[in-house]
Amino acid sequence: MSVTTSTVLAAGGQLLLLLGMLAAVHAPLGAYLARVYSSPRHTRFERGWYRAVRVDPDAEQHWRTYLLSVLGFSLASVLLLFALGRLQQHLPWTLGFTGLDPAGAWNTAVSFTTNTNWQWYSGESAAGHLLQMAGLAVQNFVSAAVGMSVAIALVRGFARSGTDARLGNFWTDLTRSVVRVLLPISVVAALVLIANGVIQNLDPHTAVATLEGGTQHVLGGPVASQEAIKELGTNGGGFFNANSAHPFENPNPWTNLLEIFLILLIPTALPRAFGIMVGDRRQGWAILGAMVGLLLVAVALTTWAELAGPGTAPQLAGAAAEGKETRFGLAGSALFGAATTGTSTGAVNAMHDSFTAPGGGVVLFDMLLGEIAPGGVGAGLYGMLVLAIVAVFVAGLMVGRTPEYLGKKIGIQEMTLVALYVLTTPAIVLIGTAVAVSVEPGLAGVQEDGPHGLSEVLYAFASAGNNNGSAFGGLTSGTPFYNTMLGLAMLAGRFVPIALVLALAGRLASQRTVPASAGTLPTHQPLFVGLVGTVALVVVGLTFVPVLSLGPVAESLS
Amino acid sequence: MTIVRSTLSGLRVLLAFTLLLGLAYPLAVTGAGQALFGWRADGSLVRADGTPTRDRAEAVGSALVGQQFTGDAWFHPRPSAAGDGYDTLASAGSNLGPESPDLVAAITERRAQVAATEGVDPAEVPADAVTASGSGLDPDVSPAYAAIQVDRVAAARGLEPERVRELVTEHTRGRTLGVLGDPRVDVLGLNTALQAVAPALPERPE
Numbered sequence: 179m180s181v182t183t184s185t186v187l188a189a190g191g192q193l194l195l196l197l198g199m200l201a202a203v204h205a206p207l208g209a210y211l212a213r214v215y216s217s218p219r220h221t222r223f224e225r226g227w228y229r230a231v232r233v234d235p236d237a238e239q240h241w242r243t244y245l246l247s248v249l250g251f252s253l254a255s256v257l258l259l260f261a262l263g264r265l266q267q268h269l270p271w272t273l274g275f276t277g278l279d280p281a282g283a284w285n286t287a288v289s290f291t292t293n294t295n296w297q298w299y300s301g302e303s304a305a306g307h308l309l310q311m312a313g314l315a316v317q318n319f320v321s322a323a324v325g326m327s328v329a330i331a332l333v334r335g336f337a338r339s340g341t342d343a344r345l346g347n348f349w350t351d352l353t354r355s356v357v358r359v360l361l362p363i364s365v366v367a368a369l370v371l372i373a374n375g376v377i378q379n380l381d382p383h384t385a386v387a388t389l390e391g392g393t394q395h396v397l398g399g400p401v402a403s404q405e406a407i408k409e410l411g412t413n414g415g416g417f418f419n420a421n422s423a424h425p426f427e428n429p430n431p432w433t434n435l436l437e438i439f440l441i442l443l444i445p446t447a448l449p450r451a452f453g454i455m456v457g458d459r460r461q462g463w464a465i466l467g468a469m470v471g472l473l474l475v476a477v478a479l480t481t482w483a484e485l486a487g488p489g490t491a492p493q494l495a496g497a498a499a500e501g502k503e504t505r506f507g508l509a510g511s512a513l514f515g516a517a518t519t520g521t522s523t524g525a526v527n528a529m530h531d532s533f534t535a536p537g538g539g540v541v542l543f544d545m546l547l548g549e550i551a552p553g554g555v556g557a558g559l560y561g562m563l564v565l566a567i568v569a570v571f572v573a574g575l576m577v578g579r580t581p582e583y584l585g586k587k588i589g590i591q592e593m594t595l596v597a598l599y600v601l602t603t604p605a606i607v608l609i610g611t612a613v614a615v616s617v618e619p620g621l622a623g624v625q626e627d628g629p630h631g632l633s634e635v636l637y638a639f640a641s642a643g644n645n646n647g648s649a650f651g652g653l654t655s656g657t658p659f660y661n662t663m664l665g666l667a668m669l670a671g672r673f674v675p676i677a678l679v680l681a682l683a684g685r686l687a688s689q690r691t692v693p694a695s696a697g698t699l700p701t702h703q704p705l706f707v708g709l710v711g712t713v714a715l716v717v718v719g720l721t722f723v724p725v726l727s728l729g730p731v732a733e734s735l736s
Numbered sequence: 737m738t739i740v741r742s743t744l745s746g747l748r749v750l751l752a753f754t755l756l757l758g759l760a761y762p763l764a765v766t767g768a769g770q771a772l773f774g775w776r777a778d779g780s781l782v783r784a785d786g787t788p789t790r791d792r793a794e795a796v797g798s799a800l801v802g803q804q805f806t807g808d809a810w811f812h813p814r815p816s817a818a819g820d821g822y823d824t825l826a827s828a829g830s831n832l833g834p835e836s837p838d839l840v841a842a843i844t845e846r847r848a849q850v851a852a853t854e855g856v857d858p859a860e861v862p863a864d865a866v867t868a869s870g871s872g873l874d875p876d877v878s879p880a881y882a883a884i885q886v887d888r889v890a891a892a893r894g895l896e897p898e899r900v901r902e903l904v905t906e907h908t909r910g911r912t913l914g915v916l917g918d919p920r921v922d923v924l925g926l927n928t929a930l931q932a933v934a935p936a937l938p939e940r941p942e
Binding site: 227230312353400423527 | 765
């Protein structure tokens, strides 16, 4: 893993290859997504499905009903997952593992329902195949579908004019997200992964004699089917403890690129669907431009930091190779790190705790941005649209007129909802971190003293509050204290913003669309893209500068 | 519509999804994967002579998963933080930060150890030889780390260093498509090939 000119060129080539793959599918997938959520027709399978689960797919829901459906579905998810975790030992295919303890089962249930996939346990030593398949993988699909549904509801809020705040039907959006988008892509991706060496079987873990005569367990499990949706749904919960660093989750450099591609696929295609649905593709380009701009900055900084390898240990070793796999290299690990934290994925192919101080700082900052670069499936789009509203508001203040976005006036009530949205996650992250470093059970889990220890705790709460799920692994988080606290942070970090977004969508849908006038700020031009990006950086910067100074910044300077 | 009613609807939908996504999907993918790529789906297992097998009783491990080698006749893998080293039931990185005194001490100690084992200058020991990977199951080492092990392995097996170097080259892979990943040497593949050329005397660690 030495760094030469060819390493740098390869890093650039890798990025171009990724962008090329994403660009190739961007337009068709975006158009397909717009059709999925606009078409009044149900497939025959779907009609049977709706009859079986007894929901009316054509009933237009008021935003409150939509929200209640989201919450009801998520509550059911938490309950079922909690039960599966607790009762694991009584189920088939459990490999002899016992049930999870109450705090652990609660944490896992919330974690997977909120699309966070924070993991306090090691998959290979705590979760049986049935819990992985029927519990965790199901949530990988549906929690992603919930995010997509909420994002689409917000888009409908912009697209509709003068309605009584109806936003579509949650059950229909949920079902279509799964059966028309996530499931078909996952099947293809899973088969490609198997062909490259990701395992897919129902066997237990068996001890074999190694070549030199030692002992090692050959692992079994339905890994590929879970790996595909783990990346595609920006979930991130690994089948194994080492997540995508594990050879059976990510066997070679090509699967590594494929997994990064899957992570970014839907988050980058949704802005196109948004542009189509609001009747102006340029608006989609602007949102995508802000997302990709932030992502590229993060990729560049992380790659630079990991290749340069500043810090005592990397300098001593000769490269920042600790916690990284040889087959991905430094650049392959840096690119994965930026993609996984820029979305709300939280899968890792290298240990972020061992990243260099600036590299670790960038991935932490990436999460604190609120996962908008380009953000989780759905969550990224609604997060970025909220920031776009902040941007038009700021611009409106400068010229002294009522701001509007996509023909909707942004008044006091809209702005109140937006402000609450922007403040929710920082409040969760900072309060959670403050509590954890003030009480004994919180401090007990910290691995290292000083700034790095604070980074570990901050990273954990940033990860939970933003529903990311990646870990600065040094923190011992499998304690009742952290399982409970992080569970609460994940829950609030997921559903408070969703409630605010749906309320906002309802208000927007009930407004009449006003035609653009000479004084309207054009929201499809580079100026606006820059404004949105700046707003994102300033909001996060101002909120988190103090705690970042005490953590990664202090560590970099020491 | 109350939260109770929507939770009941949610439960019905969730149970249907559990059947579709939790059972039908993984089982269908398992069936297809087993039929199309059976050896891969079962873990890319290999026998002691390096040939593929699907029978765990015949296997020495997976071609994709690193395993421990400590004897002089073998190429050694990277340090591992998975359990006591290459424990697949405990895949993990060290999670030690860049300023961690523990990590600094470990790197210093490993460098001295590797330099002594291979009889090279400590400055020649590459980064991957003194750092643990993310999974603790890294199947590869850098070409630089393989290169400094050649003389030791050749001497232990009574082979010409040139012959061993040829085998290393055969088991070295460059970047995929020229840009993905880093050049790497597959340790288990190399060791099985060595075993075929000049079997090591039976030697068990500990």
